[in-house]
Amino acid sequence: MTEEIIIAGFGGQGVLSMGKILAYSGIMQEQEVSWMPSYGPEMRGGTANVTVIISDERISSPILTIFDTAIILNQQSMDKFEKSVKPGGTLIYDPNGITHHPERKDIRIFQIEGAQLAAEMGNTKIFNMIVLGAYMNVKPIVKLENVIKGLKKSLPERYHKLIPLNEDAIRLGMKNVAEIAN
Amino acid sequence: MTIPSLEEIIKPENLVYEKTDLMTDKALSYCPGCGHGTAHRIIMEVIEELGLEEDTIGIAPVGCSVLAYEFMNIDMTQAAHGRAPAVATGIKRCWPDKIVFTYQGDGDLAAIGTAETIHACNRGEQIVIVFINNGIYGMTGGQMAPTTLPGMKSSTSPYGRDVEMMGNPLKITELVAQLPGTFFVTRQAVHTPAAVRKAKKALKKAFENQKDKKPGVSFVEIVSNCNSGWKMTPVDANKWMEENMFPYYPMGDIKVDGQLVK
Amino acid sequence: MGELKLMKGNEALAEAAIRAGADAYFGYPITPQSEVIEYLMAEKPYERTGMVVLQAESEIAAINMIYGAAGSGKKVMTSSSSPGISLKQEGLSYIAGAELPCVYANVVRGGPGLGTIQPSQADYFQSTKGGGHGDYRQIVLAPASVQEMADFVKLGFELAFEYRMPVLILADGVIGQMMEKVELFDQMPRLTDDEIAEKYPWATTGKKKGTQRRIITSLALQAHEMEAHNMMLQKKYADVTEKEVRFEAISCEDAEYIIVAYGSSARIAQKTVELARKQGIKAGLFRLITLFPFPSKALQNLCKQGVKGFLAVEMSAGQMVEDVMLSVRGCAKVDHFGRFGGTIHTPEEVLNALKSKIIGG
Numbered sequence: 005m006t007e008e009i010i011i012a013g014f015g016g017q018g019v020l021s022m023g024k025i026l027a028y029s030g031i032m033q034e035q036e037v038s039w040m041p042s043y044g045p046e047m048r049g050g051t052a053n054v055t056v057i058i059s060d061e062r063i064s065s066p067i068l069t070i071f072d073t074a075i076i077l078n079q080q081s082m083d084k085f086e087k088s089v090k091p092g093g094t095l096i097y098d099p100n101g102i103t104h105h106p107e108r109k110d111i112r113i114f115q116i117e118g119a120q121l122a123a124e125m126g127n128t129k130i131f132n133m134i135v136l137g138a139y140m141n142v143k144p145i146v147k148l149e150n151v152i153k154g155l156k157k158s159l160p161e162r163y164h165k166l167i168p169l170n171e172d173a174i175r176l177g178m179k180n181v182a183e184i185a186n
Numbered sequence: 187m188t189i190p191s192l193e194e195i196i197k198p199e200n201l202v203y204e205k206t207d208l209m210t211d212k213a214l215s216y217c218p219g220c221g222h223g224t225a226h227r228i229i230m231e232v233i234e235e236l237g238l239e240e241d242t243i244g245i246a247p248v249g250c251s252v253l254a255y256e257f258m259n260i261d262m263t264q265a266a267h268g269r270a271p272a273v274a275t276g277i278k279r280c281w282p283d284k285i286v287f288t289y290q291g292d293g294d295l296a297a298i299g300t301a302e303t304i305h306a307c308n309r310g311e312q313i314v315i316v317f318i319n320n321g322i323y324g325m326t327g328g329q330m331a332p333t334t335l336p337g338m339k340s341s342t343s344p345y346g347r348d349v350e351m352m353g354n355p356l357k358i359t360e361l362v363a364q365l366p367g368t369f370f371v372t373r374q375a376v377h378t379p380a381a382v383r384k385a386k387k388a389l390k391k392a393f394e395n396q397k398d399k400k401p402g403v404s405f406v407e408i409v410s411n412c413n414s415g416w417k418m419t420p421v422d423a424n425k426w427m428e429e430n431m432f433p434y435y436p437m438g439d440i441k442v443d444g445q446l447v448k
Numbered sequence: 449m450g451e452l453k454l455m456k457g458n459e460a461l462a463e464a465a466i467r468a469g470a471d472a473y474f475g476y477p478i479t480p481q482s483e484v485i486e487y488l489m490a491e492k493p494y495e496r497t498g499m500v501v502l503q504a505e506s507e508i509a510a511i512n513m514i515y516g517a518a519g520s521g522k523k524v525m526t527s528s529s530s531p532g533i534s535l536k537q538e539g540l541s542y543i544a545g546a547e548l549p550c551v552y553a554n555v556v557r558g559g560p561g562l563g564t565i566q567p568s569q570a571d572y573f574q575s576t577k578g579g580g581h582g583d584y585r586q587i588v589l590a591p592a593s594v595q596e597m598a599d600f601v602k603l604g605f606e607l608a609f610e611y612r613m614p615v616l617i618l619a620d621g622v623i624g625q626m627m628e629k630v631e632l633f634d635q636m637p638r639l640t641d642d643e644i645a646e647k648y649p650w651a652t653t654g655k656k657k658g659t660q661r662r663i664i665t666s667l668a669l670q671a672h673e674m675e676a677h678n679m680m681l682q683k684k685y686a687d688v689t690e691k692e693v694r695f696e697a698i699s700c701e702d703a704e705y706i707i708v709a710y711g712s713s714a715r716i717a718q719k720t721v722e723l724a725r726k727q728g729i730k731a732g733l734f735r736l737i738t739l740f741p742f743p744s745k746a747l748q749n750l751c752k753q754g755v756k757g758f759l760a761v762e763m764s765a766g767q768m769v770e771d772v773m774l775s776v777r778g779c780a781k782v783d784h785f786g787r788f789g790g791t792i793h794t795p796e797e798v799l800n801a802l803k804s805k806i807i808g809g
Contacts, residue, residue: 024454024627027454028454031452036629037628038626038628039626039628041626043625064721064795065718067622068794068795069796158454240657242654243652252667261652261653262663262664263515263516263520263664264663264664265515265542266515266539269509269512269539272516273512275513276512277516277520277652279472279517280471280500280517284520284653302509304505
């Protein structure tokens, strides 16, 4: 099993940390992982993306041009990465702020109202965890228990009290992801 | 009166002066009349008198005193041009209980190594910096130094230093005295026995500061001659130094125990 | 099994320095490797092991702090990225000349000049052919994973002290910035001051009465002395070339076409080999681990084994390819492919190049 994922959106949406949590979860279930961000001016609030690979085998290239799954969180990223999904692959996106919706017919497309659900929960910071939940439902590769284990390991002790909130957000995302009929 | 024989003169009871063991027996490579030899000797005497020789690491620069390690009989590291304060920082940070000093000329300390000098002083490294200022590049054949006086001739200012074209002489000693990281800043000379005594006293204070872990750099400038580079006899060079260098680079302490005194 | 962590290459390098028992790190920030000093400052190694961390006023000062500390027998490291590494060359030449041990890393970015902060492998010539002035070499280790970023710090210190020469960990922006699973080696003790004085009699630790003084210098004013010193250095480099060659051959046993690559290019090329094999092309990957010493003999042996062509893949206009050509000496076809100036080639681009330049060409 090898899962090659691109997560793309605005800097500040938690794109990089969502990728990091995914990668950490992979380690928790004894898989190989790589996390390769775009770096540079993107860090200052522009677009940000990260390539995450989870695999049962040694990972070759951490840099890819086509992906099994694209998680897309703004229009610029949609324009850039819709075409980068492998035929038969998966695209998950938040429709908030999207003006040109994906049109590919050879891939599965899912929507998650992440921004709206986060606003309803009254905490925009857990947006990325809602989207992560959506991904985990569509692609059950990392187990929830391993995500929680990964969070415990990667977060400093003082943030551990926030883990239940993150878990709720993941569950909310899992419940609310919807496939778009193609 | 009979003239004593050589055997008689070197009898132990006639001994009035002995070279410190911390100077090697190698003949100095400096020009006759140059101040470097005296400066080397009094530094080594101070280290010996304070009993620091087993714990001292010296840094030689690039310039006439590049071979200082041939004459100073202690552990020495030869640094790239201008980098002695950084080299000293590396050693002192790793060996906080050792005594570390740099020995640098004006081109080394105040031109190519200005950044290293200022920042080592500003960080307050617990080191001694000995700065020999003779207003010229001696080793490479008499080129203009950052401390060359206005109007002073050198091979790269053959018509005299034109400050509009070549900039002004840099009083880096006054400059580092302003930094909170310097603890003791003084300017001395070694051209007369009286000056040598004063300079040695200042050096002793500098090394004592480090031994006592006083905060910051102890910075000792020694204004010296370069009769070869200045194209003068040693006697004329010393006279010229008193008349021209000393007014621009006045003798005495600038900062003592962390307080400006001038 | 050691501790498993998800870390950036730069962080793994920094953590490995602490664990390898380094005495000091001196550095100056530059993208894409500032995480090294940031990590160290946050981690407070002076509390963990007594290791010194200092942000110098420049790369020039940092490498000279390394020179001073290394000369006094301490285990010291610095790191930077291309423009900063250029500034360190003077100090590195002195370190090589004075035969001092140190480890330093270059997380390469695109150049020349200020260039770009994106990854590159265009510092190959600088790394393997000297870099600074004079006839000297340094051992160059090329990590291709975050794991190797950590492991090569330990290996680097071992080699640096064994041969008393600088060891360069030549990474790039990809390896520095990416995160992977790392198994960290256990904390090694730092040497005590007495152990250093005993183990490294050449180090300036203060001249004890009745002993010879130690001098750290690269100066020999007499030409014949300098020549003798150089001959001794060359003998050492020949020894290193004999003993320290490291590489990894992947799918090379039956390969007709071999991609030669190092660092992140090797990772990308490994994917190319997978793609090629799926298409029935007998491709292999020869991954360089040491760039100096260069594994010339192993490449010659592959030639004898019947390999028809070599494609050197590197993020440069073609530097390492010259060493491949010198190694195989015309016995097989050699060509180069690589994006450069901060652009990264894709596995597909490499496959197309393999087909057009080596197989079909």
